[in-house]
Amino acid sequence: MSANETRSKICEAAIRAAARDGLLSMTLDNVAKEAGVSKGGVMYHFPSKDELVSGVLEYFGNQVEQMVLQRIADDPNPRFRWARSMLTCLFPDSPSDNKTDGSALSPEIVDGFMLAAIAAAVNSPGLIEPLRQVGLRLRQRLLSDPEDGLEQLLVWLAVDGLFLWQFVGLIRRDEPLYAEIGAVLRAKVGAASNVPSGRSAISGEVQR
Amino acid sequence: MSANETRSKICEAAIRAAARDGLLSMTLDNVAKEAGVSKGGVMYHFPSKDELVSGVLEYFGNQVEQMVLQRIADDPNPRFRWARSMLTCLFPDSPSDNKTDGSALSPEIVDGFMLAAIAAAVNSPGLIEPLRQVGLRLRQRLLSDPEDGLEQLLVWLAVDGLFLWQFVGLIRRDEPLYAEIGAVLRAKVGAASNVPSGRSAISGEVQR
DNA sequence: TGACAAGAACCGACCGGCCGGTACAGTAAA
DNA sequence: TTTACTGTACCGGCCGGTCGGTTCTTGTCA
Structure with missing residues (x-):
């Protein structure tokens, strides 16, 4: 091996x-x-243990970052592109589909990334510095979208909030509510199940 | 003593x-x-250590829960009442005002609650069970609002996402963005600075 | 082709320190 | 006398880290 x-x-x-x-x-x-x-x-x-933890974080972080960035690059519709990419990567449309076509990340990887981040923060604050840098860059680029920046940020935050809920056991992937939240978020940023550039039935003009 | x-x-x-x-x-x-x-x-x-951790969680959790529930009870406007209460309790209008009138929680208590929850989840999954029960009840009551339930839940999730960001160092309280996010969220649920029942300039009808 | 050196990849016993927990004698206040 | 501690000493286990050694792989040269 x-x-x-x-x-x-x-x-x-x-x-x-x-x-x-x-x-x-x-x-x-x-x-x-x-x-x-x-x-x-x-x-x-x-x-060392620290290098193990940061190595784990890097391993999962890279997979998530790659997938998210590629989705953004492939998306022809610039509006809500960032948030849409995150949703399609981090929320599989239905819990049961394990698509191996590389269009979404498996729950194991997504949860692993999350866990690794928390593990890093717990073990030593310095370990998440690389992740912090990536996050800050992502944040800045997302916010540079003059119209929808903050709105997309809220979607991102909600996704992360959902992770926290999972971590403390407030929600599980197999609950109906989990899928409902995913649907509402997807609708907000116009991410239909299989038509990435689709128009949402729900999200009207929210900003301004 | x-x-x-x-x-x-x-x-x-x-x-x-x-x-x-x-x-x-x-x-x-x-x-x-x-x-x-x-x-x-x-x-x-x-x-025991476990009892210490769960005691800490209970100590901070009680303060947060009490404050949030009281705010809800005091709010004459039922629309977005839950989310509004959370925001006013967990986001002080400006970082500098340490109001001692009991209208908001100090950042120490809020962050302490958050840290305690993560500490409990890390030390032993069983320790967060009481918090989980409180959260589930809160969730259920919030969602029972037929019109705005999910929309309020998203606000809640965003707030928790922001906590997670803080925990991993992706954002700090003194950043301008932090206040901006608070403002957007407050606007969404019609929580003006000092007029709890105020009408927001931003949040149009988002639902349906 | 095959012997062999060399380094990469991996093993597992061992060590020192820390952490949770115990035990207990003493003490100041209510 | 009970409550609410202090202070010290100690224990057993676990955890990160070390280290000497072993096995696997690969390139080299007769």
Whole structure:
């Protein structure tokens, strides 16, 4: 097995353990066991716990960022492009469709990214700095849209709020409300199920 | 000093330490030191770490819940009452006004509540169960508003998303954007600065 | 082709420190 | 006398980190 494969395997195992048994169980020993690797093997790829956590964050963060940015680039309609990309990437239209065509991220990756971010913030404030930079850039670009910037930001915030709810157990993916919220948000930014540039029935002119 | 005063002192100290040095530094020894109490003193009031964490969560949660519910009860205008209450309680109009008239919560309490919730979720999933119950009840009541339920929920979610952003360092209270977001949200639910039942210039009919 | 050196990838026993928790004797106030 | 602590000493476990060693892979050269 190549080095990169093992690294990925470790990152995924770390999140799997954290998701199942809580963030505190993301110890070197547990992660090693979960990944089917020895502790020394983990330490070989990530010389310290901090580097493991930031490595995990980077691993998931890159996947999310790539997907979101590509969706924006592919979207012909500039209006609400940012928020629409986030929604289609982070909310699969229906919980059951595991599309492998690369048009959306699997819940595992999305939740993993979230968990990794919280894990980083918990372990040491310095670890989220790279993520912070990415977030700030994204924020700035989104807000540079003169008309709809703030409105899109609110959609983004709502999505993140939903993650927080999930984290503290206030909502679960399989609840009907979860899909309802996704539908309302999607409607707000004109993201139909399969027609990205579709016109929403709901969102009237909200701004100004 | 009475027992309850000491309990409060310990709870506040726990959050102070966590906010300053990270969640992991919320150890029994550190909390005791921060509170100016011996470790035995902490263990006297909270027989275990779990009980300390859930006690802290309860301490801050009660303050937030009380304030939010009272605001709702005092509001003569039923439309968007829930979301409006949250906003006025959790977003002070301007960062500098420390009103002691009890019309809003201090940022310390709000952030403390947030930190406590995350701390509980991190330490052990079971600890947030009481908070979960409160949240679910609140959610249900809010959604029972047939017209504006989901719209208010989005405001709530955005507020929580903003907390998450704060936690991972994506935004700070003193940034102009923070106040801007507050203003937009307040406008959406018709919460003017000092006229709770005011009509917003922005939020048109969004629903249906 | 095959022997072999060299480094990359990985193993797992071990260590020191910290953390949650216990035990208990003492004390000041109500 | 009860309540509300203080202070100290201690324990067992876990966790991050170290280290000497092993196995796998790859390039080199006769």
